[in-house]
Amino acid sequence: MSNIQYRACAIDDIDTVLKFWDSATHGGSINTREAILTFLDLHPDLLLLAWDGDRLVGSVIGAWDGWRASFARLAVHDGYRRRGIGRELVERAERLLIAKGARRVYANVLNDSPEAFDFWRSVGFTPNDVIEPYAKNIGR
């Protein structure tokens, strides 16, 4: 969609991003201002946002720890879906990750989000039948 602008999250965007995630994602225990500030301090270019004018309509985090890359907080405003914004966010994030040295990227897909499975397949991801993801909450 030609009038959508894509750019990295700035510190002034954080409150808007948190409100957007409240409405457009399935939530998450680390949706806090502090967590975003920590991420931006490490990777100022890897939380990508899509805007329609001053309205935030999409986001993705391309996380990179120097060893593995993974996507998080992919979301598109429900009034803007199926217009290619999610694909554009992922492709832009992939280019940034490749430039940093990433060669494989993971997407953790919520089991109760069937549209997300279709989306990730459409951008070239396949189910990982080699690894079963284990997770643990640490810290407070």
Ligand SMILES: CC(C)(COP(=O)(O)OP(=O)(O)OC[C@H]1O[C@@H](n2cnc3c(N)ncnc32)[C@H](O)[C@@H]1OP(=O)(O)O)[C@@H](O)C(=O)NCCC(=O)NCCS
């Ligand atoms: C998943 C999500 C980000 C997709 O964003 P989007 O901007 O609508 O995606 P795109 O328009 O780029 O879609 C690209 C392709 O993905 C597939 N796709 C996307 N949404 C789909 C859906 N609801 N059903 C089936 N296929 C879908 C299609 O193949 C689509 O291509 P097409 O429209 O030409 O058929 C969006 O639906 C969303 O925010 N969902 C809620 C949050 C979420 O589940 N995030 C993912 C967490 S892992």
